[in-house]
Amino acid sequence: MPSITFKEMFSLFLQLVRWSFLVLPLAVVIGSFCALFLWLLEVVTQYRFTHPAILYALPVAGVAVGLAYYLWGGRSDGGNNLIIDEIHEPDAGVPLRMAPLVFLGTIISHLFGASVGREGTAVQMGGSLASAVARWFSLDKRDTRILLTAGIAAGFGSVFGTPIAGAVFGLEVLTLGRLDCSALLPATICSVVADWVCYQWGIHHPAYSMGFHGxxxxxxxxxxxxxxxxxxxxxxxxxxxxxxxxxxxxxxxxxxxxxxxxxxxxxxxxxxxxxxxxxxxxxxxxxxxxxxxxxxxxxxxxxxxxxxxxxxxxxxxxxxxxxxxxxxxxxxxxxxxxxxxxxxxxxxxxxxxxxxxxxxxxxxxxxxxxxxxxxxxxxxxxxxxxxxxxxxxxxxxxxxxxxxxxxxxxxxxVSQRIAVPKIWRKMFKPGVTIRQARLGKWTD
Structure with a gap:
């Protein structure tokens, strides 16, 4: 019966050390930014509650954010879909400017009352920072994909306080119907550490009242x-x-x-x-x-x-x-x-x-x-x-x-790839995006 050899165990250990060296600092930075982001969201939300008239400045605030993206955003406006595309087909990378732009844009949106969320900001901060690290260390395409996945996991896991869900989300969101576990270890480490760092900054997530237990x-x-x-x-x-x-x-x-x-x-x-x-x-x-x-x-x-x-x-x-x-x-x-x-x-x-x-x-x-x-x-x-x-x-x-x-x-x-359709189609080519599927292009 085949068994793992000492050489394979040593190789696994080296991979663990290497990825820990890459993702631990990244996780600390992402977790810290998410902590600051969540704290500011709480501050601006409370301010809006006590100053409801600020809503009337929402159109002007939206234009200010729109102008910032128009003048300096470039490819950053692609958001989460750009990160998914870069993982599947690495190209020019995720611009580092995406992190500050989406950070400030989201805080402004919430201050003035736009009905938007927060996960996009966390994922984009994680992805843009991970892409920057990949460029600094001249990582190849495979390792860049893995690091981007870990960045997504860290942002998602720390912003919601769900590190395991964050790690799985980073793997599952890329391709419909298939989990690529090549990034499992880095994504898990990055998500768990980022969530721990966020907690150490004093951020506490809401407690939900679930009285039903069977x-x-x-x-x-x-x-x-x-x-x-x-x-x-x-x-x-x-x-x-x-x-x-x-x-x-x-x-x-x-x-x-x-x-x-x-x-x-x-x-x-x-x-x-x-x-x-x-x-x-x-x-x-x-x-x-x-x-x-x-x-x-x-x-x-x-x-x-x-x-x-x-x-x-x-x-x-x-x-x-x-x-x-x-x-x-x-x-x-x-x-x-x-x-x-x-x-x-x-x-x-x-x-x-x-x-x-x-x-x-x-x-x-x-x-x-x-x-x-x-x-x-x-x-x-x-x-x-x-x-x-x-x-x-x-x-x-x-x-x-x-x-x-x-x-x-x-x-x-819409940049998600489809590996296994929810309802099987005879004329189907794996790798079709959600964007293409919506248009009925199952073979392109």
């Missing part, structure tokens, strides 16, 4: 899989997948319309800012501005409140509309935290209709809508365990998998 059987024991409840979660997961698709397709549909209406890229955020202000006037609430983790007023629609007893029927849809408009008009940040809002809000809305515990379905929706939009069901299952605990992991996994399938060949990252 149903009690006739014998008085708790069994964590109830057949009827699992079916209900599966039905809800179809709705979560449709919500993922609506979000992704909404951005892809509206963006070209805005571009045609306003060819000047730096001016488009002004449109989004004006429409956002009009929506706030019409609805009479500021609940759908910014991240949506907490509401400006007690009892308002927010991610944390969706895990409670109060019912929010249409908050998920309103957040979807606010965010699609903001992203389509060029505001910087990301999609993931708004997707958390949409998913947990939809779970809260469906829970009384399906007779499912509210906190359970809010938790499933939280990760499942993101799983469908990002095409990362495995990473999202890990994320649920890291955020909510492992007692309900089967419900989380089923929700993520079904939402992933129900969302179809769409996604927020």
């Amino acid at each position: 149903l009690t059987g006739a014998d008085g024991r708790i069994f964590h899989v109830n057949a009827l409840l699992l079916v209900k979660v599966g039905v809800a997961a179809i709705a979560f997948g449709f919500a993922s698709r609506a979000f992704s397709e909404g951005v892809q549909y509206l963006s070209p319309i805005v571009k045609k209406f306003c060819p000047q890229s730096w001016l488009r955020p002004a449109i989004g800012g004006v429409v956002t202000i009009m929506l706030v006037w019409a609805l009479g609430t500021r609940d759908y501005l910014g991240l949506g983790m907490v509401a400006p007023e007690a009892g308002g629609a927010s991610i944390l409140n969706f895990f409670g007893a109060h019912h929010y029927a249409w908050s998920w849809l309103l957040k979807l509309i606010f965010t699609v408009i903001a992203l389509s008009c060029g505001f910087k940040g990301g999609e993931v935290t708004p997707l958390f809002f949409i998913g947990s809000g939809l779970g809260n809305a469906l829970a009384p209709l399906l007779g499912v515990p509210v906190d359970l379905l809010a938790g499933v929706g939280f990760v499942a809508v993101f799983a469908g939009a990002a095409n990362t069901p495995i990473a999202c299952t890990f994320m649920a365990v890291e955020m909510f605990g492992g007692a309900n992991v089967i419900y989380y996994a089923v929700g993520c998998i079904i939402a992933y399938l129900a969302s179809g060949h769409t996604g927020i990252y």
Whole structure:
């Protein structure tokens, strides 16, 4: 029976030392920047809560960020999709200027009330810093791909406090239907260390109220899989997948319309800012501005409140509309935290209709809508365990998998390659991007 030799073990040890030398300093820097970023997000969010009139400057703030990208951004405007493209087909690299531009652009967007997220900023900071390190050390294409993957993992893991999910996300987000584990060790080291560094800076992530831990059987024991409840979660997961698709397709549909209406890229955020202000006037609430983790007023629609007893029927849809408009008009940040809002809000809305515990379905929706939009069901299952605990992991996994399938060949990252389609197609060439699949180009 073949066994690992001393030479192979020594080679593995050398690889561990080499990659540790590369990724440990990178992880410290990424974790520190993410800590600063999260602290500033908290500061500007609280400022906006106490000075609501600042919203009226959102169009001007958006134009300022747009001008910065127009004058100095260059390829940085490609965002997360540029990083994914560089991993698949290394070219000119990810510009280092992407990190400060997206950092400042996101902080400004949140200060003035744009409905955007934070994961895009963390991933782009991680990717641009990793690309810079790869250039400094003249790494070859394979090692550059691995280091970029580790940078994505570190940014994602530290910004959400989910280091294992971050490592898996860095591997899974690249190619639909396949995990390339060549970057597993560097991605895991980088994500875990970056999250630890972020924590050492005093950053603490929200604690979610998950009271459901299984149903009690006739014998008085708790069994964590109830057949009827699992079916209900599966039905809800179809709705979560449709919500993922609506979000992704909404951005892809509206963006070209805005571009045609306003060819000047730096001016488009002004449109989004004006429409956002009009929506706030019409609805009479500021609940759908910014991240949506907490509401400006007690009892308002927010991610944390969706895990409670109060019912929010249409908050998920309103957040979807606010965010699609903001992203389509060029505001910087990301999609993931708004997707958390949409998913947990939809779970809260469906829970009384399906007779499912509210906190359970809010938790499933939280990760499942993101799983469908990002095409990362495995990473999202890990994320649920890291955020909510492992007692309900089967419900989380089923929700993520079904939402992933129900969302179809769409996604927020159109540069993702497809290795295995969700529904097999006879005329299919592996390596087609989500962007091409949306246009029906399965063989190009």
